[in-house]
Amino acid sequence: MKPGRSTAPQVGRGAKVRAAVHAATLAELLDKGYAALSVENVAQRAGVHKTTVYRGWKDRDSLLTKALAEHIAMDIPVPDTGAIETDLRALARSLVQTFTSPTGQAILAAMFTGAAHLPEIAAARRHVFGDRLARVESVVTRAIERGELVRDTDPAELFRTLAAPIYLRLLITADPVDEATADQAVRVTLAAARAGALRSAPDGEPATG
Protein backbone atom coordinates (compact mmCIF):
# COMPACT_ATOMS: atom_id res chain seq x y z
CA MET A 1 0.00 0.00 0.00
CA LYS A 2 3.06 2.27 0.00
CA PRO A 3 2.72 5.03 -2.57
CA GLY A 4 6.28 4.71 -3.78
CA ARG A 5 6.24 1.01 -4.71
CA SER A 6 7.87 0.92 -8.15
CA THR A 7 6.38 -2.39 -9.33
CA ALA A 8 2.90 -0.86 -9.63
CA PRO A 9 1.74 0.11 -13.14
CA GLN A 10 1.57 3.80 -14.02
CA VAL A 11 -2.16 4.19 -13.44
CA GLY A 12 -1.94 2.34 -10.12
CA ARG A 13 0.98 4.47 -9.03
CA GLY A 14 -0.91 7.67 -9.89
CA ALA A 15 -3.86 6.51 -7.82
CA LYS A 16 -1.57 5.56 -4.94
CA VAL A 17 0.20 8.89 -4.97
CA ARG A 18 -3.17 10.65 -5.01
CA ALA A 19 -4.40 8.55 -2.08
CA ALA A 20 -1.18 9.15 -0.13
CA VAL A 21 -1.28 12.91 -0.77
CA HIS A 22 -4.95 13.16 0.20
CA ALA A 23 -4.37 11.11 3.34
CA ALA A 24 -1.38 13.28 4.23
CA THR A 25 -3.46 16.43 3.67
CA LEU A 26 -6.15 15.25 6.09
CA ALA A 27 -3.54 14.06 8.60
CA GLU A 28 -1.76 17.44 8.50
CA LEU A 29 -5.10 19.20 8.89
CA LEU A 30 -5.97 16.99 11.85
CA ASP A 31 -2.58 17.40 13.54
CA LYS A 32 -1.83 21.06 12.91
CA GLY A 33 -4.97 22.79 11.66
CA TYR A 34 -5.70 24.69 8.48
CA ALA A 35 -3.38 27.64 9.17
CA ALA A 36 -0.29 25.41 9.21
CA LEU A 37 -1.29 23.33 6.18
CA SER A 38 1.35 23.62 3.43
CA VAL A 39 2.31 21.80 0.25
CA GLU A 40 5.77 21.17 1.76
CA ASN A 41 4.41 19.47 4.87
CA VAL A 42 1.94 17.40 2.89
CA ALA A 43 4.64 16.26 0.45
CA GLN A 44 6.96 15.28 3.30
CA ARG A 45 4.29 13.33 5.13
CA ALA A 46 3.18 11.58 1.94
CA GLY A 47 6.77 10.66 1.10
CA VAL A 48 6.70 12.34 -2.31
CA HIS A 49 8.58 15.27 -3.80
CA LYS A 50 7.07 18.75 -3.53
CA THR A 51 7.03 19.08 -7.33
CA THR A 52 4.91 15.92 -7.55
CA VAL A 53 2.30 17.60 -5.40
CA TYR A 54 2.44 20.84 -7.40
CA ARG A 55 1.97 18.87 -10.64
CA GLY A 56 -1.31 17.35 -9.42
CA TRP A 57 -2.64 20.06 -7.13
CA LYS A 58 -2.51 23.79 -7.69
CA ASP A 59 -2.00 24.82 -4.07
CA ARG A 60 -2.96 23.94 -0.52
CA ASP A 61 -6.62 24.86 -1.04
CA SER A 62 -6.78 22.55 -4.03
CA LEU A 63 -5.26 19.83 -1.84
CA LEU A 64 -7.82 20.44 0.85
CA THR A 65 -10.84 20.59 -1.46
CA LYS A 66 -9.93 17.42 -3.35
CA ALA A 67 -8.94 15.53 -0.21
CA LEU A 68 -12.23 16.43 1.47
CA ALA A 69 -14.37 15.50 -1.52
CA GLU A 70 -12.63 12.16 -2.02
CA HIS A 71 -12.53 11.25 1.65
CA ILE A 72 -16.23 11.86 2.16
CA ALA A 73 -17.23 10.15 -1.10
CA MET A 74 -15.27 7.04 -0.11
CA ASP A 75 -16.46 7.10 3.46
CA ILE A 76 -20.14 6.98 2.56
CA PRO A 77 -20.89 4.01 0.30
CA VAL A 78 -24.20 3.79 -1.53
CA PRO A 79 -26.27 1.11 0.21
CA ASP A 80 -28.50 -1.36 -1.65
CA THR A 81 -30.23 -3.42 1.01
CA GLY A 82 -33.46 -3.98 -0.89
CA ALA A 83 -35.58 -1.63 1.26
CA ILE A 84 -35.67 2.15 1.50
CA GLU A 85 -35.73 2.20 5.30
CA THR A 86 -32.54 0.15 5.73
CA ASP A 87 -30.85 1.98 2.83
CA LEU A 88 -31.54 5.34 4.45
CA ARG A 89 -30.48 4.08 7.85
CA ALA A 90 -27.15 2.91 6.40
CA LEU A 91 -26.67 6.29 4.71
CA ALA A 92 -27.52 8.34 7.77
CA ARG A 93 -25.35 6.19 10.04
CA SER A 94 -22.41 6.53 7.61
CA LEU A 95 -22.84 10.28 7.67
CA VAL A 96 -22.87 10.29 11.47
CA GLN A 97 -19.80 8.04 11.64
CA THR A 98 -17.92 10.18 9.15
CA PHE A 99 -18.48 13.42 10.98
CA THR A 100 -18.00 12.14 14.52
CA SER A 101 -14.64 10.48 13.77
CA PRO A 102 -11.46 12.46 14.53
CA THR A 103 -10.89 12.98 10.81
CA GLY A 104 -14.49 14.05 10.31
CA GLN A 105 -14.21 16.53 13.16
CA ALA A 106 -11.08 17.98 11.56
CA ILE A 107 -12.91 18.20 8.25
CA LEU A 108 -15.81 20.05 9.84
CA ALA A 109 -13.41 22.41 11.57
CA ALA A 110 -11.64 23.09 8.29
CA MET A 111 -14.90 23.64 6.48
CA PHE A 112 -16.34 25.98 9.07
CA THR A 113 -13.62 27.85 10.87
CA GLY A 114 -10.27 29.11 9.67
CA ALA A 115 -10.73 28.13 6.07
CA ALA A 116 -14.41 28.88 5.77
CA HIS A 117 -13.97 32.29 4.19
CA LEU A 118 -12.26 30.82 1.14
CA PRO A 119 -14.50 30.57 -1.90
CA GLU A 120 -12.75 27.26 -2.61
CA ILE A 121 -13.96 25.84 0.68
CA ALA A 122 -17.51 27.06 0.19
CA ALA A 123 -17.34 25.42 -3.23
CA ALA A 124 -15.99 22.24 -1.65
CA ARG A 125 -18.92 22.16 0.78
CA ARG A 126 -21.37 22.40 -2.10
CA HIS A 127 -19.36 19.98 -4.20
CA VAL A 128 -19.10 17.35 -1.49
CA PHE A 129 -22.82 17.59 -0.80
CA GLY A 130 -23.73 17.59 -4.50
CA ASP A 131 -21.49 14.60 -5.10
CA ARG A 132 -23.15 12.59 -2.38
CA LEU A 133 -26.52 13.66 -3.72
CA ALA A 134 -25.73 12.30 -7.19
CA ARG A 135 -24.54 9.02 -5.68
CA VAL A 136 -27.61 8.57 -3.47
CA GLU A 137 -30.11 9.17 -6.25
CA SER A 138 -30.13 5.45 -7.09
CA VAL A 139 -31.37 4.67 -3.58
CA VAL A 140 -34.51 6.69 -4.30
CA THR A 141 -34.87 5.36 -7.86
CA ARG A 142 -34.82 1.77 -6.62
CA ALA A 143 -37.35 2.56 -3.87
CA ILE A 144 -39.69 4.05 -6.47
CA GLU A 145 -39.29 0.92 -8.64
CA ARG A 146 -40.12 -1.25 -5.64
CA GLY A 147 -43.25 0.84 -5.03
CA GLU A 148 -42.00 2.06 -1.64
CA LEU A 149 -41.99 5.74 -2.59
CA VAL A 150 -44.29 7.71 -4.87
CA ARG A 151 -43.00 8.23 -8.40
CA ASP A 152 -42.34 11.97 -8.12
CA THR A 153 -40.29 11.79 -4.90
CA ASP A 154 -37.43 14.29 -5.23
CA PRO A 155 -34.10 12.59 -4.38
CA ALA A 156 -32.42 15.92 -3.63
CA GLU A 157 -35.15 16.99 -1.22
CA LEU A 158 -35.14 13.56 0.40
CA PHE A 159 -31.40 13.59 0.96
CA ARG A 160 -31.46 17.15 2.27
CA THR A 161 -34.19 16.13 4.74
CA LEU A 162 -32.10 13.15 5.85
CA ALA A 163 -28.86 15.10 6.30
CA ALA A 164 -30.25 18.35 7.71
CA PRO A 165 -30.85 17.34 11.36
CA ILE A 166 -27.40 15.74 11.52
CA TYR A 167 -25.67 18.90 10.31
CA LEU A 168 -27.85 21.05 12.59
CA ARG A 169 -26.62 19.16 15.64
CA LEU A 170 -23.01 19.14 14.47
CA LEU A 171 -22.88 22.83 13.58
CA ILE A 172 -25.42 24.64 15.75
CA THR A 173 -26.98 22.96 18.73
CA ALA A 174 -24.05 20.73 19.79
CA ASP A 175 -26.58 18.07 20.83
CA PRO A 176 -25.18 14.52 20.78
CA VAL A 177 -24.79 12.99 17.31
CA ASP A 178 -25.04 9.21 17.28
CA GLU A 179 -26.95 6.27 15.80
CA ALA A 180 -30.15 7.49 17.43
CA THR A 181 -29.72 10.80 15.58
CA ALA A 182 -29.35 8.89 12.31
CA ASP A 183 -32.36 6.67 12.96
CA GLN A 184 -34.48 9.65 13.97
CA ALA A 185 -33.52 11.42 10.73
CA VAL A 186 -34.70 8.33 8.83
CA ARG A 187 -38.05 8.31 10.64
CA VAL A 188 -38.65 11.97 9.84
CA THR A 189 -37.57 11.57 6.21
CA LEU A 190 -39.73 8.52 5.58
CA ALA A 191 -42.76 10.10 7.27
CA ALA A 192 -42.34 13.16 5.07
CA ALA A 193 -41.85 11.06 1.92
CA ARG A 194 -44.89 8.90 2.65
CA ALA A 195 -47.03 11.98 3.31
CA GLY A 196 -46.03 13.33 -0.12
CA ALA A 197 -44.03 16.21 1.36
CA LEU A 198 -40.87 15.38 -0.62
CA ARG A 199 -42.29 15.55 -4.13
CA SER A 200 -40.52 17.30 -6.99
CA ALA A 201 -43.29 19.87 -7.28
CA PRO A 202 -44.95 20.43 -3.93
CA ASP A 203 -48.31 22.15 -3.35
CA GLY A 204 -50.07 19.79 -5.75
CA GLU A 205 -48.66 21.42 -8.84
CA PRO A 206 -47.91 18.88 -11.55
CA ALA A 207 -44.30 17.70 -11.58
CA THR A 208 -42.48 18.96 -14.64
CA GLY A 209 -39.42 16.68 -14.31
Add this chain to the structure above:
Amino acid sequence: MKPGRSTAPQVGRGAKVRAAVHAATLAELLDKGYAALSVENVAQRAGVHKTTVYRGWKDRDSLLTKALAEHIAMDIPVPDTGAIETDLRALARSLVQTFTSPTGQAILAAMFTGAAHLPEIAAARRHVFGDRLARVESVVTRAIERGELVRDTDPAELFRTLAAPIYLRLLITADPVDEATADQAVRVTLAAARAGALRSAPDGEPATG
Protein backbone atom coordinates in the same frame (compact mmCIF):
# COMPACT_ATOMS: atom_id res chain seq x y z
CA MET B 1 -35.18 56.68 20.27
CA LYS B 2 -31.74 58.26 20.73
CA PRO B 3 -29.83 56.48 23.46
CA GLY B 4 -28.58 59.70 25.05
CA ARG B 5 -31.98 61.35 25.65
CA SER B 6 -31.73 62.57 29.23
CA THR B 7 -35.48 62.77 29.96
CA ALA B 8 -35.82 58.98 29.92
CA PRO B 9 -36.01 57.24 33.30
CA GLN B 10 -32.96 55.26 34.48
CA VAL B 11 -34.28 51.87 33.44
CA GLY B 12 -35.31 53.19 30.05
CA ARG B 13 -31.93 54.77 29.54
CA GLY B 14 -30.20 51.50 30.39
CA ALA B 15 -32.33 49.65 27.87
CA LYS B 16 -31.69 52.30 25.25
CA VAL B 17 -27.94 52.23 25.76
CA ARG B 18 -28.03 48.47 25.52
CA ALA B 19 -30.06 48.60 22.31
CA ALA B 20 -27.75 51.24 20.82
CA VAL B 21 -24.61 49.29 21.74
CA HIS B 22 -26.00 46.04 20.35
CA ALA B 23 -27.10 47.76 17.14
CA ALA B 24 -23.69 49.38 16.80
CA THR B 25 -22.01 46.00 17.35
CA LEU B 26 -24.00 44.42 14.53
CA ALA B 27 -23.47 47.43 12.28
CA GLU B 28 -19.70 47.33 12.86
CA LEU B 29 -19.71 43.61 12.19
CA LEU B 30 -21.66 44.14 8.98
CA ASP B 31 -19.45 47.00 7.77
CA LYS B 32 -16.02 45.82 8.78
CA GLY B 33 -16.17 42.16 9.75
CA TYR B 34 -15.26 40.39 12.95
CA ALA B 35 -11.51 41.01 12.81
CA ALA B 36 -11.97 44.79 12.97
CA LEU B 37 -14.64 44.72 15.68
CA SER B 38 -13.50 46.67 18.75
CA VAL B 39 -15.03 48.17 21.87
CA GLU B 40 -13.75 51.60 20.76
CA ASN B 41 -15.46 51.46 17.39
CA VAL B 42 -18.69 50.17 18.89
CA ALA B 43 -18.72 52.90 21.54
CA GLN B 44 -18.09 55.59 18.95
CA ARG B 45 -20.84 54.35 16.65
CA ALA B 46 -23.30 53.99 19.52
CA GLY B 47 -22.50 57.52 20.74
CA VAL B 48 -21.52 56.40 24.22
CA HIS B 49 -18.27 56.50 26.15
CA LYS B 50 -15.92 53.52 25.98
CA THR B 51 -16.13 53.03 29.74
CA THR B 52 -19.92 52.72 29.45
CA VAL B 53 -19.41 49.79 27.13
CA TYR B 54 -16.81 48.19 29.37
CA ARG B 55 -19.17 48.53 32.35
CA GLY B 56 -21.87 46.47 30.62
CA TRP B 57 -19.85 44.18 28.41
CA LYS B 58 -16.62 42.42 29.29
CA ASP B 59 -15.02 42.64 25.84
CA ARG B 60 -15.79 42.49 22.15
CA ASP B 61 -16.78 38.81 22.29
CA SER B 62 -19.24 39.58 25.03
CA LEU B 63 -20.60 42.40 22.84
CA LEU B 64 -20.96 40.06 19.91
CA THR B 65 -22.56 37.19 21.82
CA LYS B 66 -25.13 39.38 23.55
CA ALA B 67 -25.91 41.38 20.43
CA LEU B 68 -26.47 38.21 18.43
CA ALA B 69 -28.68 36.59 21.04
CA GLU B 70 -30.83 39.69 21.50
CA HIS B 71 -31.11 40.47 17.81
CA ILE B 72 -32.26 36.99 16.89
CA ALA B 73 -34.64 36.71 19.84
CA MET B 74 -36.30 40.00 18.87
CA ASP B 75 -36.34 39.19 15.19
CA ILE B 76 -38.31 36.00 15.57
CA PRO B 77 -41.54 36.63 17.48
CA VAL B 78 -43.57 33.72 18.85
CA PRO B 79 -46.67 33.38 16.65
CA ASP B 80 -50.12 32.52 18.01
CA THR B 81 -52.40 32.22 14.98
CA GLY B 82 -54.69 29.54 16.39
CA ALA B 83 -53.38 26.73 14.19
CA ILE B 84 -50.11 24.82 14.22
CA GLU B 85 -49.59 25.03 10.47
CA THR B 86 -49.79 28.82 10.31
CA ASP B 87 -47.78 29.16 13.53
CA LEU B 88 -44.97 27.04 12.11
CA ARG B 89 -45.12 28.85 8.78
CA ALA B 90 -44.73 32.19 10.56
CA LEU B 91 -41.80 30.84 12.57
CA ALA B 92 -40.01 29.33 9.58
CA ARG B 93 -40.55 32.44 7.46
CA SER B 94 -39.16 34.63 10.27
CA LEU B 95 -36.11 32.43 10.44
CA VAL B 96 -35.61 32.71 6.69
CA GLN B 97 -36.07 36.48 6.76
CA THR B 98 -33.65 36.86 9.64
CA PHE B 99 -30.85 34.93 7.99
CA THR B 100 -31.27 36.25 4.47
CA SER B 101 -31.22 39.93 5.51
CA PRO B 102 -27.88 41.77 5.33
CA THR B 103 -27.66 41.74 9.12
CA GLY B 104 -28.50 38.05 9.22
CA GLN B 105 -25.84 37.30 6.64
CA ALA B 106 -23.29 39.19 8.74
CA ILE B 107 -24.41 37.24 11.78
CA LEU B 108 -23.98 33.94 9.98
CA ALA B 109 -20.56 35.01 8.76
CA ALA B 110 -19.55 35.96 12.29
CA MET B 111 -20.87 32.72 13.70
CA PHE B 112 -19.17 30.52 11.13
CA THR B 113 -16.00 32.11 9.88
CA GLY B 114 -13.50 34.39 11.58
CA ALA B 115 -15.03 34.16 15.01
CA ALA B 116 -16.15 30.58 14.88
CA HIS B 117 -13.18 29.20 16.77
CA LEU B 118 -14.05 31.15 19.89
CA PRO B 119 -15.74 29.09 22.58
CA GLU B 120 -17.88 32.17 23.25
CA ILE B 121 -19.28 32.04 19.74
CA ALA B 122 -19.95 28.31 19.86
CA ALA B 123 -21.75 28.99 23.13
CA ALA B 124 -23.67 31.82 21.47
CA ARG B 125 -24.82 29.51 18.69
CA ARG B 126 -26.15 27.03 21.24
CA HIS B 127 -27.57 29.80 23.38
CA VAL B 128 -29.39 31.52 20.52
CA PHE B 129 -30.85 28.22 19.38
CA GLY B 130 -31.77 27.15 22.90
CA ASP B 131 -33.37 30.51 23.57
CA ARG B 132 -35.57 30.26 20.49
CA LEU B 133 -36.41 26.70 21.47
CA ALA B 134 -37.68 27.79 24.88
CA ARG B 135 -39.75 30.55 23.29
CA VAL B 136 -41.31 28.28 20.68
CA GLU B 137 -42.36 25.60 23.14
CA SER B 138 -45.71 27.33 23.69
CA VAL B 139 -46.53 26.91 19.99
CA VAL B 140 -46.37 23.14 20.45
CA THR B 141 -48.17 23.21 23.81
CA ARG B 142 -51.10 25.12 22.32
CA ALA B 143 -51.26 22.74 19.33
CA ILE B 144 -51.42 19.78 21.70
CA GLU B 145 -54.22 21.50 23.65
CA ARG B 146 -56.14 22.07 20.41
CA GLY B 147 -55.71 18.38 19.55
CA GLU B 148 -53.60 19.12 16.47
CA LEU B 149 -50.53 17.25 17.71
CA VAL B 150 -50.21 14.09 19.81
CA ARG B 151 -49.62 14.71 23.49
CA ASP B 152 -46.01 13.46 23.60
CA THR B 153 -44.79 15.57 20.69
CA ASP B 154 -41.30 16.80 21.58
CA PRO B 155 -41.07 20.59 21.05
CA ALA B 156 -37.27 20.48 20.78
CA GLU B 157 -37.33 17.78 18.14
CA LEU B 158 -40.10 19.59 16.27
CA PHE B 159 -38.22 22.88 16.20
CA ARG B 160 -34.97 21.18 15.17
CA THR B 161 -36.83 19.50 12.31
CA LEU B 162 -38.28 22.85 11.23
CA ALA B 163 -34.99 24.74 11.37
CA ALA B 164 -32.62 22.05 10.05
CA PRO B 165 -33.32 22.31 6.29
CA ILE B 166 -33.04 26.10 6.45
CA TYR B 167 -29.62 25.96 8.12
CA LEU B 168 -28.50 23.19 5.75
CA ARG B 169 -29.17 25.43 2.74
CA LEU B 170 -27.59 28.47 4.38
CA LEU B 171 -24.45 26.71 5.55
CA ILE B 172 -23.81 23.79 3.23
CA THR B 173 -25.63 23.49 -0.05
CA ALA B 174 -26.02 27.19 -0.89
CA ASP B 175 -29.40 26.40 -2.45
CA PRO B 176 -31.81 29.35 -2.49
CA VAL B 177 -33.41 30.16 0.87
CA ASP B 178 -36.82 31.80 0.57
CA GLU B 179 -40.48 31.46 1.55
CA ALA B 180 -40.74 28.22 -0.40
CA THR B 181 -37.90 26.83 1.75
CA ALA B 182 -39.81 27.83 4.89
CA ASP B 183 -43.10 26.35 3.68
CA GLN B 184 -41.40 23.13 2.63
CA ALA B 185 -39.82 22.86 6.10
CA VAL B 186 -43.32 23.19 7.58
CA ARG B 187 -44.71 20.43 5.35
CA VAL B 188 -41.91 18.04 6.35
CA THR B 189 -42.21 18.90 10.04
CA LEU B 190 -46.00 18.47 10.15
CA ALA B 191 -45.84 15.21 8.19
CA ALA B 192 -43.26 13.90 10.66
CA ALA B 193 -45.25 15.11 13.67
CA ARG B 194 -48.51 13.57 12.40
CA ALA B 195 -46.76 10.26 11.70
CA GLY B 196 -45.56 10.20 15.32
CA ALA B 197 -41.91 10.66 14.34
CA LEU B 198 -41.39 13.65 16.66
CA ARG B 199 -42.37 12.06 19.96
CA SER B 200 -40.37 12.50 23.14
CA ALA B 201 -39.48 8.81 23.26
CA PRO B 202 -39.35 7.31 19.78
CA ASP B 203 -39.33 3.58 18.92
CA GLY B 204 -42.50 2.95 20.88
CA GLU B 205 -40.83 3.23 24.25
CA PRO B 206 -43.02 4.91 26.84
CA ALA B 207 -42.31 8.61 27.25
CA THR B 208 -40.72 9.30 30.59
CA GLY B 209 -41.09 13.08 30.55
